[in-house]
Amino acid sequence: MAAVDISPATALHRRARSRTASALVYEGREISAAQLDDTAAAFAAALAEQGLRRGDRIAYLGFNSVTFFETFLAAAHLGAVFVPVNFRLAADEVQHILVDSGAHTLVVEEGHRELVESVLGEVPARRHLLVDTDPSCPATQAPPAPWIPLSELLGAGRAARERAALHDADLAMLMYTSGTTGRPKGVMLTHGNIWWNAVNVDSVVDTRADDVNLAVAPLFHIGGLNALTLRTLLRGGTVVLRRGFNPEQCLDDLVRYRATSFFAVPAMYAALARVPGFGTADLSALRSAIVAGAPVPPQLIRDYGERGVLLQQAWGLTETAPFATYLPAGLTLEKTGSAGTAMPYTEVCLTHPGTGARIHDVDARGEICVRGPNVTPGYWNNPDATRAAFDDAGWFHTGDIAHRDKDGLYYIVDRLKDMIISGGENVYPAEVERVLDAYPGVLEAAVIGVPDPKWGETVLAVLTCEPGTEPTVDDVRDFAGRELARYKLPTRVLIAERLPRNASGKLAKAELRRWVEQQTASTH
Incomplete structure (x- = not known):
């Protein structure tokens, strides 16, 4: 039987033909799936003309934007590999990522151009594109060489190319970890990793085809991109996209757009709760509010519960694309503080940090390990780190310490290194x-x-x-x-x-x- 094409570019094109709801509401501007599909296809044709081929890497440096998605989808159109770059990194860290990934093409917003220019002498990229198509981005004058304005590239009217068929093992993204223990490592995420996370989420979270998802977490982070946002965009819902997180604006958006799903880290939920008017804001549409990315204070969950919002704690890492466990809304207040049980198509276990022996005892602490189709195949150009992270049985050792209660629910204790x-x-x-x-x-x-x-x-x-x-x-x-x-x-x-x-x-x-x-x- 032929392998099924799971390309996000193909999924968007399919959606563009069948659904009329706005795909994106970006800083107040509505963009249809057909418009996004057309721009991504034109971008892909232009990138191909610039020499980008299947398997080549294309890096993006900028805030949340429609251009982020256009770049990701154009890369998928060609079978290229998308490299989102943390916009808060210093020049040396950005240089490391661009060199390590071997990025062929850079797509950069004005405001980040000078930082990239400071390291270009060490970066082997062949094409340098400057975003000038987004009115929400900083304005830019005619850029100096080697920069090419994105509008110039998109305005040439090239014929569309056939979309590359993509399957489970095809590399989709390199997402670089924060590098708290040294140089950032490039986590390889395949199209299968991304697709299976969506299957997991849609199997246990109350998600629907017509969801309205508010996206304010950084898209270069796996939680911001793939917890809820990408599956909403490709499945047929509307993504309300902001360039960054502003608590007052976020609360207004949740109410104004009747957002049904929302992902944020605990610090963002805490800031949102401190906004004047939070106590009386109409959040009745919000049924899938997921919190992850850092330890979640139980008091935060209780505070939201009093407001009628059931925060659903999940746990995972960039390497698990992102979720490995999830606590359903119905258990939020009964099992406050738990990160839930393994996702349906993911295995989770506890092992002794020293010996690697499996731990089966209730409430005994051990390193939490994950195995499944949403787990990275390893680290880019780093076989030593890959070997260190995986054991012979294929379990990924996360470095997080957890325990499991009598009902089989996991509680994340802390990072082993902390x-x-x-x-x-x-x-x-x-x-x-x-x-x-x-x-x-x-x-x-x-x-x-x-x-x-x-x-x-x-x-x-x-x-x-x-x-x-x-x-x-x-x-x-x-x-x-x-x-x-x-x-x-x-x-x-x-x-x-x-x-x-x-x-x-x-x-x-x-x-x-x-x-x-x-x-x-x-x-x-």
């Missing part, structure tokens, strides 16, 4: 943070280990607070001591205006540690 060892006892920061998040007047809490001559390491907490709230270390220890063992309690507390986060909304612990070191140095 674990604090105090007096020989393991302390997981996320466990302490969940308790501190419930302290009255505390907005956010972050915990790290700091050196201690007696215990090796002890716990330090950094808090952001409402005006007038400034708890002492004794206050915090008294409060947290009701739920935590003494060795898990903070021995120091620092108050900060904000917690550093990366573009995906995850806590940037390396940056936080540098800030703590500076605060410590200034007090001595």
Whole structure:
């Protein structure tokens, strides 16, 4: 039997013929599936003329935009590989990604051009395209060589090319990890990985063909792109797309467009809840509100539950495209804090971090491992990292620590590498943070280990607070001591205006540690 074509370009073309609803509402401008399909096809023809071939890499650097989707779909049209680049990275990090991926073509928004120009001498890309077709992007004058305005490329009226048939093993994207433990690694995601995640989501989440999905999380992040947004766009719904996250605008969009699905990280949901008017906003249409990407404070889930919004916690990584587990809405309040059970077409297990032995005991902690058609085949140009991540049975070792309750539901404890060892006892920061998040007047809490001559390491907490709230270390220890063992309690507390986060909304612990070191140095 012939393999089925699962190309997103083919799916969009099919949708363009059968559905009339707007595919995108981008910064207030409505774009039909037919318009998006036509532009992507024209872009693909132009890229082919510029030498882009099947398997070549095309990188995109810019904020959320319709051009992001046009580039992704044009790449799929040709069977090329899309490389979305984190727009918050420094020049050296961008250079690494462009060199490591061997990008043939760069598509860059004005505002990021100067950063790219600073590293072009080291980047082997052959074509450099500057976005000038989007009125929501910064305006640009006629760019200097080697830049080609995108409008010039799209305006030549070339004949459309036949869409490449794409199957499970065909490479779709290289998504580079945040690089918190060194140079970013290129996660290879196949069209099968992307397609099977959509099958998983549509099997257990209340998604429908006519969904209205609000997309404000960064699209270069797998959660922003493939949790809900891509499946909505290709299946027939409407994606309300914003260039970035603004809490006030986000709340207005949820109400105005009657959004039915929404993905965000916990920090975004917390910011949304602080918007004046949140308590009375009509969110009755929102039935699939998924939270993932960082540890989720149970108090946040309870707060939304009181508003009638059931946050559905999921868990996964870039390498799992993104979801491996999911907690249905019906269990949100009964199993608050759980990341749910394995997705229907994904296997999950726990193993001992040292020996790799399977863990079957209830509530025993171990490294969570994943296997299934949504899991990456490995890391681009990095066979050592691929071998280190997969065992002989094909299980991907995630580096996350979890436990499983008597009902088979998983609870993510923390990253293995963030674990604090105090007096020989393991302390997981996320466990302490969940308790501190419930302290009255505390907005956010972050915990790290700091050196201690007696215990090796002890716990330090950094808090952001409402005006007038400034708890002492004794206050915090008294409060947290009701739920935590003494060795898990903070021995120091620092108050900060904000917690550093990366573009995906995850806590940037390396940056936080540098800030703590500076605060410590200034007090001595």
